[in-house]
Amino acid sequence: MRYYIILLLIAWSVFSCKKDGDYDSSFFWCPAIKIEKGDKSVNLILSDPRAYTEYIKSPSDPDYFEIYYSDNQLSYTLFKKLDITTSRVSLTNLNNNEPYYIFVKVIKKNFEPVYSDTLMTIPSVYSEPEELLSGINFTMERVNISCNKDYFSFVSNNCPVQNTRTDNLYYRSISTGSIGIIEEDVYNAEWSPVSNALTYLSHVRVGNWIYPAELKIFDLATKAQSGLFKIDYDKYYVSSPVFSSNGELISFLSSENNSSKFFYDLWTIDPLTKVKTKISNFESIGLTVSGTYTWSSNGEFIYLSGYFNSGNSRNAIYKFHVSDRELSRVLSSDWSDSSPSVSPDNSKMAFISSRTGNDEIWIYDFSSTRYIQVTGNPGYYFDSRYSNIQWLSNDEILITGYKDNTFKALRVHIE
DSSP: OHHHHHHHHHHHHHHHHHHHHTEEEEEEOOOEEEEEEETTEEEEEEEOGGGGSOOSSEEEOOSEEEEEEESSSSSOEEEEEEOTTOOEEEEOSOOTTSOEEEEEEEEOTTSOOEEOOOEEEOOOOOOOOEEESTTOOSOOEEEEEOTTSOEEEEEESSOTTSOOOSOEEEEEETTTOOEEEEESSEEEEEEOSSSSEEEEEEEEEETTEEEEEEEEEEETTTTEEEEEEEOOTTTOOEEEEEEOTTSSOEEEEEOTTSSSTTOOEEEEEOTTTOOEEEOOOHHHHTEEEEEEEEEOTTSSEEEEEEEETTSOSOOEEEEEETTTTEEEEOOOOSSOEEEEEEOTTSSEEEEEEOTTSSOEEEEEETTTOOEEEOOOSTTOBOOTTTOOEEEEETTEEEEEEEETTEEEEEEEEOO
16 A cells, blocks of 8 residues: 555656646736627626747746726726636626726735736627628728729739739729729729729739839729839838828828838829829838828828837827928827828727727727727727728728628728
């Protein structure tokens, strides 16, 4: 009997040493958190980050979680103490259309507590977005609509018009439903606000790499393409062409004459004279531009997002005064805010934000300084690389969202 007891003790010791050696007891994990909003309620989703994080030694388990919430960010209330295996908790009896802030406090005996990021959400009654282009059953990215609402444009790499895997630019007639291809290997297309013309970037493939090749215009009335300038991609890159609010200029991001191909500044080009003008000097102030951008309807400002290289890499939203060449910050937050789009009456700004732990669509009202959380219910996902926000009117937006393994064009009403 003693022999078996000794063997059991040895086996337990070996197992225990192996188990303890797999973890670093000097620190413990904090859950990744996300929020889904509902009617007078929100669901907080917690997940163990160890499954998708690389460690030399995995952190040990905490003892328990505490959930705190607030409606003002000044004083927080303990909502509930949770076991660390809890993956979902609901906060109910909240006020619709009012902001709430939530964080998780992580407790382990003999250690200082660890805190998760603070998230923001605004519960509301769910309104299902209207799915446009529902008859198309293939991937669509960056869906836009023409100024007279007669045509959609979108980028796709599996449209049945041609058997090809390149990212191609298409247009679709709303009245007839017919689909036409504009060009293969295209990205970043935008409609003119005053005519049925598109500006876009064609690409060239060199081995396994894709480079911007030429800035172009497509006239839907004549089906004619015209080149504005070719890009020397060995020296600089170009992205994100956008018509000015009066349609007389096309702005774009370019790293021409900058120290790096990845430092972009704002440029404009006159489609008639093809004269290019650099209008910003973001590299000199250390601003890295990211996401999409937009002109204000009065043409005074360009709203854009980016981050300063001396700080953290969270995107913030700025406005660039076109005539004065001055940059000022629009939103200050603890989250990543990007891809702003301003309503036709310049009263509201839609943008993509990580406030809930997911990229969602938000609205900021310039007059009231209030926020509206447009999305946040389970189902749709948004990504500024493939989604763009276009105002259809002062209370409706068009946004490309991801659901059921494909991108969908969605019309969303703003309350």
